[in-house]
Amino acid sequence: MSDGNPGIDMAALSALAEPNRMQIVELLREGPLTVGEIAERLGLRQPQASKHLKVLSDSGVVEVKADANRRIYKLRSEPFLTFQSWVKSFRHVWEERFDNLDNYLRELQSKDNQ
Amino acid sequence: MSDGNPGIDMAALSALAEPNRMQIVELLREGPLTVGEIAERLGLRQPQASKHLKVLSDSGVVEVKADANRRIYKLRSEPFLTFQSWVKSFRHVWEERFDNLDNYLRELQSKDNQ
DNA sequence: AAAGAATATTCCTGTAAAGGAATATTTAAA
DNA sequence: TTTAAATATTCCTTTACAGGAATATTCTTT
Numbered sequence: 001m002s003d004g005n006p007g008i009d010m011a012a013l014s015a016l017a018e019p020n021r022m023q024i025v026e027l028l029r030e031g032p033l034t035v036g037e038i039a040e041r042l043g044l045r046q047p048q049a050s051k052h053l054k055v056l057s058d059s060g061v062v063e064v065k066a067d068a069n070r071r072i073y074k075l076r077s078e079p080f081l082t083f084q085s086w087v088k089s090f091r092h093v094w095e096e097r098f099d100n101l102d103n104y105l106r107e108l109q110s111k112d113n114q
Numbered sequence: 115m116s117d118g119n120p121g122i123d124m125a126a127l128s129a130l131a132e133p134n135r136m137q138i139v140e141l142l143r144e145g146p147l148t149v150g151e152i153a154e155r156l157g158l159r160q161p162q163a164s165k166h167l168k169v170l171s172d173s174g175v176v177e178v179k180a181d182a183n184r185r186i187y188k189l190r191s192e193p194f195l196t197f198q199s200w201v202k203s204f205r206h207v208w209e210e211r212f213d214n215l216d217n218y219l220r221e222l223q224s225k226d227n228q
Numbered sequence: 229a230a231a232g233a234a235t236a237t238t239c240c241t242g243t244a245a246a247g248g249a250a251t252a253t254t255t256a257a258a
Numbered sequence: 259t260t261t262a263a264a265t266a267t268t269c270c271t272t273t274a275c276a277g278g279a280a281t282a283t284t285c286t287t288t
Contacts, residue, residue, distance in 0.1 A: 010133065015129035018276085019124065029207050035235060048277065050236055069234050069285045077208045084201045087194055093143050094191045132246085149265060162247065165264055169245095183255045183264050 008086040011059040013081040019054045020044060023062065025075065032065070032074035122200040126193035129173040132156060134167045139175065139189065145160075146188035 016022055023042050027033065033041075039049035053073055056062040061079050065072045123133055130136055137156050141147065147155075153163035170176040175193050179186045 008136070010136065012133070013127070013136075014131040017124070017128040020276090022122070022124065022127075029204070037234090045278080046235070047237080049277085051276080054236080071235065075204075075207055077204075080201055080204045080208075084198070087198045087201060090143070090189075090191075090194045093189055094194075134246090150263090159248080160265070161249085161267080168266080185265065209230080 006084075007089065009060070009079050010058050012061050012083070015055050015059040018052070018055075020048070021056055024052060024056065024073075028062065028073065028075045032072045034067075034070045034072055036070070038073065052077050066105075067091075121196075121203065123174070123193050123196050124198070125173040126175050129169050129175050131167070132169075134162070135170055135175075138163075138166060138170065138187075142176065142187065142189045146186045148181075148184045148186055151182070151188065 016025065020042065024038055027038060029039060032059045035046065035053060036047050038044070038053070042049070044052075053062065053064075053071075057064055057073070059079070060076055062073045064074050065074070118163065130139060134156065141152060141155060148201075149160065149163050149167060152158070152167070153160045156163070158166075167178075171178055171187070173193075174190055176187045177190050179188070202223055
């Protein structure tokens with residue numbers, strides 16, 4: 001991670017970087033939904049909804065639960081937690097802690113979490 | 115935002131959803147860099163580096179400062195702060211607060227910030 | 229068993245975007 | 259004022275991917 005390897009799930013990020021899929025994610029905040037419900041509420045055709053959900057599923061953003069005829073999709077927490085810790089790690093950048101050694105050492109003292 | 119409008123900067127998100135640009139962002143954590151330095155350290159050709167930096171710049175992820183012959187790029191904080199508040203707002207989802215009315219009302223009481 | 233619902237998949241097409249190479253532009257240096 | 263360095267831009271080609279339409283698949287219902 002101190003190499004060029006980003007501490008973030010690029011698959012999940014790419015999946016979210018598409019308006020319809022972002023809308024699906026926003027919709028799923030309310031709770032799990034079936035494909036049909038998602039398609040209807042977002043004005044998508046069923047095949048497109050399925051395709052987008054597949055991308056979200058493959059990248060771990062959502063998970064599926066089979067219920068007979070239907071597939072119930074819901075958000076997974078893991079990618080969001082990962083994203084959160086990645087974003088949080090930028091706090092160091094804004095706080096320009098490396099201006100002098102004093103600040104740097106002081107920062108090492110304070111805890112990083114939250 | 116309670117409509118389908120995501121509380122996140124999609125332009126910035128899309129910009130980051132490209133490996134080279136993500137690497138540029140990771141690199142700029144260390145501090146501002148010129149185009150040439152970025153290109154060299156990431157093994158990119160100069161034109162590609164410029165193009166990626168333009169995308170990052172247009173989407174507000176980075177900002178430029180002209181220094182004579184060179185352009186010094188550095189990260190902007192705003193999009194990351196936006197990301198952070200967006201991703202934080204998912205905490206509600208994982209904590210399944212809407213299971214029953216009691217929890218729901220209790221949640222309304224507690225403060226949302228942080 | 230047949231018909232219908234819900235979902236996934238396939239094939240096709242159009243388009244956005246990334247890389248390569250060349251060149252334009254701006255500023256410094258000689 | 260010519261040359262070189264740093265960066266941006268343009269043009270071209272290729273590729274990834276999203277949408278449309280049709281169809282396959284799976285399960286329920288009758």
